[in-house]
Amino acid sequence: MAGQFITFEGPDGAGKTSVLEAVVPILREMSSKEIVVTREPGGNPISEKIRQVILDVANTAMDDRTEALLYAAARRQHIVEKIQPALAADQIVICDRFVDSSIAYQGAGRSIGETAVAQMNLFATDGLTPDLTLYLDVPSEVGIARIKQHRQTQYDRLDQEKLAFHQKVRQAYLKLAQAEPKRIQTIDATASFEAVVAQCLAVLKQHYPSLFEE
């Protein structure tokens, strides 16, 4: 696989989507390589439909393992339709969330078990792992407050979970970052938006200096 696979991770409200909107145009300006920006769950019509089912606030009856399997199913389709073809064409794939989200949210948040969820996802990914992950770290209270303040009308089924759920998610992310310090680079996302963008660009430059060559 020739391209680069970069993921952004973090608790809800960490700022991934906003940061990507600022970082990607800068990367596109600097790099001669094609940059594909995508997200999970989603990224193609089938996976976006699965996303709607998972996040629908009406689906209160959804079993925790059903939820984990739906995320993995959406991921499989996303990999086959979009991620793998782009990497094979030597493009840079930047993805808002990937398997680490399932480990943190379903493994820890839903208490299914981080190892069980990681193993189940191997079936979906066939071992595809990001080359680099930027983990935007914020205390759960900060992330939730940001969402409440700015996105009240778009509250989804996962956003609605109690603080204790989000705290378990964050602890799992911190554990992942500690276990894989080379792949997962932690960004202090409590800083100002501009400072977070600057931190992300610095990490990308450090890992891929050629992207920043004029």
Ligand SMILES: Nc1ncnc2c1ncn2[C@@H]1O[C@H](COP(=O)(O)OP(=O)(O)OP(=O)(O)O)[C@@H](O)[C@H]1O
């Ligand atoms: N560093 C920051 N400081 C203060 N507010 C921020 C910062 N970064 C993002 N925000 C604001 O927080 C809110 C949530 O940001 P955003 O939607 O980008 O987060 P996210 O990580 O993509 O969340 P989710 O995973 O829940 O979709 C937005 O209103 C955004 O403007």
Ligand SMILES: Cc1cn([C@H]2C[C@H](O)[C@@H](COP(=O)(O)O)O2)c(=O)[nH]c1=O
């Ligand atoms: C990929 C993935 C996502 N989630 C959760 C995390 C969020 O609460 C929602 C949707 O993500 P977005 O960042 O708001 O677009 O889904 C999850 O629980 N497990 C996963 O694998």
